[in-house]
Amino acid sequence: LTFSFLFAEACPTLPTTEFADVTADMYPVGTKLSYECDRGYRRRSGQYLGIQCQSIEQVASWVYKEFQCIDEKVLLSIAPTVELDVTQKAERETQKTAAPQKQVNLSASDQKDFCGPPKTVPHASLRLNKQYYVGQVLHFKCQSGYDRRPPTSGTRECKKVNGKIGWTPLDMRCTNDS
Numbered sequence: 001l002t003f004s005f006l007f008a009e010a011c012p013t014l015p016t017t018e019f020a021d022v023t024a025d026m027y028p029v030g031t032k033l034s035y036e037c038d039r040g041y042r043r044r045s046g047q048y049l050g051i052q053c054q055s056i057e058q059v060a061s062w063v064y065k066e067f068q069c070i071d072e073k074v075l076l077s078i079a080p081t082v083e084l085d086v087t088q089k090a091e092r093e094t095q096k097t098a099a100p101q102k103q104v105n106l107s108a109s110d111q112k113d114f115c116g117p118p119k120t121v122p123h124a125s126l127r128l129n130k131q132y133y134v135g136q137v138l139h140f141k142c143q144s145g146y147d148r149r150p151p152t153s154g155t156r157e158c159k160k161v162n163g164k165i166g167w168t169p170l171d172m173r174c175t176n177d178s
Contacts (some may be wrong), residue, residue, distance in 0.1 A: 032050060041072060060113060062135065148174060155170075
């Protein structure tokens, strides 16, 4: 077990981009993300929704703890047989809907340093943390009702150049001007 994630170099705070949403396809070793249960669902008590990209046997992989987002109505129910049925159903759904971790075609060298997209979890969505590491590439998309104005490169990358860590410029802006 390699603990290289402890030495990942953190990026400065990401500058805000008005009217844009941020996504990523790959995450450097050391990245921590968390799931957030959808409205009307809650995590089962005592379970942790966080995941971390770690280097395990020299391959970057997401480390998950077991958790589920359970319908609040079922969670509050006192009928254990109903809860058990829902739990089994949720496990089957997880197996069916879990996206493969490496949807993005990663080269052998990338697999050492980057995790692909995390798996999907029924009734949960990923919440991006505000901490990123060198090598992280973020994709920006204008929110609904806003248009991308040129130049239109919608990515930023956290790079280390001459010993200094920083974000590449974002060459786009989102506006609702007509």
